[in-house]
Amino acid sequence: MRVTGLIAAISILIVLFALAYGLVVLGISGPPAPVKLRLLGEKYLYYMINPATKYFTAESPEGVSAILWDYRGLDTLYETMVLFGAIIGAILVYREYLYSEPRKTGKIYGLSHIVRTVSKIIIWLTIIIAVAFGFTGQITPGGGFIGGAAFAVAPVLLVLVYTLGYARRLGLTHRRALLLRASFLLLLLLVIVTPLIAGGYIFQNQAKPGSAFSFPGRFIDSTPLGGSIFFLNLFELFAVAGAFTVAFILLGVIASLKEGE
Amino acid sequence: MIPVLHLVMLAVILGVSFITIFLMVFERDLLKMIVLSAAQSTFYAIVLYILLVPDVVLAYIAVAVGIYTALLMFAVKKTERFEEA
Amino acid sequence: MMGIGEVFWLYIWLIIMANMGLAIYGLIMRPNILKKIACLTVLADTSFIVLAFIGYRFKYPVSPYIMTNWAPNNATITHFISESVDPLPPTLTITAVVINLSITILLVFLAIRLYEVYGTLDVKKIAMIKKELRGGEK
Numbered sequence: 001m002r003v004t005g006l007i008a009a010i011s012i013l014i015v016l017f018a019l020a021y022g023l024v025v026l027g028i029s030g031p032p033a034p035v036k037l038r039l040l041g042e043k044y045l046y047y048m049i050n051p052a053t054k055y056f057t058a059e060s061p062e063g064v065s066a067i068l069w070d071y072r073g074l075d076t077l078y079e080t081m082v083l084f085g086a087i088i089g090a091i092l093v094y095r096e097y098l099y100s101e102p103r104k105t106g107k108i109y110g111l112s113h114i115v116r117t118v119s120k121i122i123i124w125l126t127i128i129i130a131v132a133f134g135f136t137g138q139i140t141p142g143g144g145f146i147g148g149a150a151f152a153v154a155p156v157l158l159v160l161v162y163t164l165g166y167a168r169r170l171g172l173t174h175r176r177a178l179l180l181r182a183s184f185l186l187l188l189l190l191v192i193v194t195p196l197i198a199g200g201y202i203f204q205n206q207a208k209p210g211s212a213f214s215f216p217g218r219f220i221d222s223t224p225l226g227g228s229i230f231f232l233n234l235f236e237l238f239a240v241a242g243a244f245t246v247a248f249i250l251l252g253v254i255a256s257l258k259e260g261e
Numbered sequence: 262m263i264p265v266l267h268l269v270m271l272a273v274i275l276g277v278s279f280i281t282i283f284l285m286v287f288e289r290d291l292l293k294m295i296v297l298s299a300a301q302s303t304f305y306a307i308v309l310y311i312l313l314v315p316d317v318v319l320a321y322i323a324v325a326v327g328i329y330t331a332l333l334m335f336a337v338k339k340t341e342r343f344e345e346a
Numbered sequence: 347m348m349g350i351g352e353v354f355w356l357y358i359w360l361i362i363m364a365n366m367g368l369a370i371y372g373l374i375m376r377p378n379i380l381k382k383i384a385c386l387t388v389l390a391d392t393s394f395i396v397l398a399f400i401g402y403r404f405k406y407p408v409s410p411y412i413m414t415n416w417a418p419n420n421a422t423i424t425h426f427i428s429e430s431v432d433p434l435p436p437t438l439t440i441t442a443v444v445i446n447l448s449i450t451i452l453l454v455f456l457a458i459r460l461y462e463v464y465g466t467l468d469v470k471k472i473a474m475i476k477k478e479l480r481g482g483e484k
Contacts (some may be wrong), residue, residue, distance in 0.1 A: 008374050016367045023359055033351035033404040041401070041432035046462065049413055063411030063433030064316045064440065072437065086448035093455045120433060133319065142313035145444045149441060150323040152447070155384040156331050224416055240444065247451045249333065266355040266377055273359040276450045282365055286372035291380055298384050305391050312398040313410045314436040321394070328421050328447060329387055336380055336454045340461040344378035345468060 032202065044071060049224060057206055059217035060138040060226035068143065069229045073203040077192070081235065084181070087243045090173075097253050098174055111161050119161040126154045134237030138226035144233040148240025155248040164252030174249045181242030188235040191228055205229065263334045271311045278304040288346050299330045351404040365392045375394065379467045383450065385464075390456045391444045395440045401432030 022028045029036075037045070047056040048066040058066040068076050091098065108214030130151035137143030158167050195204035200211030205227040207214040278301050285297040302325035311320045348356075369392060372385035402408075411433035415422050459465060464472050 012367050016363045020363050035405045041434050045427050056320045061413035064437050067437045083445050083448050086452050090452040090455045093459055145440050146320040147443050153327045187475040253388050282368045286368050312402050313431045314398045317436050317439045324447045332454050339458050340467050
């Protein structure tokens with residue numbers, strides 16, 4: 001066993017040495033200590049909110065949101081599909097327990113009163129911050145994926161501190177979370193195909209040559225809205241939040257199972 | 262010559278994260294391992310902040326420090342606590 | 347020959363490589379599956395650091411990729427590009443963070459299921475139990 005460990009350690013060291021040699025001596029990631037931008041990043045930064053180039057602008061002062069939902073929009077759509085595939089896979093592992101009622105044992109559910117009271121405040125704050133991330137994703141750091149990931153803290157706390165029975169009494173079931181996820185995914189697809197119906201291209205945001213259709217680029221007080229980026233961020237937020245809520249309701253189902261079941 | 266204070270901070274915090282990962286990989290008690298993993302995630306969040314990627318920091322703190330810790334602690338509670346040799 | 351920026355660049359690359367090596371070592375050599383999952387998350391996190399580091403610029407007035415001027419002209423855009431870091435690596439990272447979370451959820455559920463079936467999370471013990479089961483059937 002010790003020999004195997006030694007061999008593994010040595011082979012990992014050799015691989016890392018080769019990588020470091022390629023990076024430092026051969027320079028596969030560019031020159032050391034880069035000062036200049038790569039050309040692709042420079043182009044994205046140049047076009048993202050440029051009124052002079054009206055066919056290339058995304059009307060979003062935040063670089064990441066502009067690339068995520070405008071320039072590389074289809075990539076993000078497929079990444080969303082990967083995310084929901086993984087969640088569906090997690091559900092399939094425990095699907096026979098998902099419909100079972102939480103068992104009524106003699107012991108008191110949940111953690112102590114102090115933890116519950118603190119968690120109540122934290123859950124609401126988490127939800128508010130997550131929704132704020134989704135709403136302001138086109139002008140400040142934030143966006144659909146980030147808001148969804150922050151939102152996922154709320155169901156974890158709810159299920160682990162208050163238990164699944166309490167969540168179900170609040171009306172939070174896996175069916176409703178799946179419905180939330182599916183309906184917001186449909187809204188997302190609707191935003192994506194709206195330009196196609198209006199005679200433009202799929203995933204079109206601002207006006208392009210050959211198609212004058214354009215989502216609103218500015219809010220009424222000329223705050224940048226990013227066109228479709230705003231709507232896509234918002235719908236992605238609730239879709240991701242619904243998916244993680246399903247996953248963590250399943251966590252509560254596993255927690256309510258007895259040992260050896 | 263450029264001001265280097267942020268680079269010094271980056272180097273020091275990355276070094277501390279190396280020590281944390283080393284302790285984490287060779288730790289037998291899985292609960293201690295999870296706490297060390299959360300500490301490592303905090304250091305990585307600071308590193309990402311110094312590298313000027315605020316979006317990633319916002320997503321990373323919630324996921325790595327909050328949800329991973331809760332998820333793995335739940336798994337340890339459901340399974341076994343100590344790793345053997 | 348090497349400026350101070352290059353020295354820091356080299357040191358940071360070496361630390362990142364060392365972190366990756368430790369994570370891969372834990373992923374391969376430690377027997378407990380939860381330890382393996384934790385090492386996998388560390389490996390993924392280190393790759394996020396790598397991506398962020400590739401997009402970083404070693405110059406002093408360096409700013410994030412967020413334009414604060416909402417009605418820019420050509421001069422302000424040129425000034426912004428001269429300071430900003432690369433926006434493409436964080437874009438790749440954000441979806442990776444969220445997808446990594448969903449994959450980890452799937453792995454943890456599979457690990458709990460494995461514990462229910464085999465009564466242990468040690469891969470060597472699981473291999474022994476499987477070998478015994480196969481021998482018993484023959």
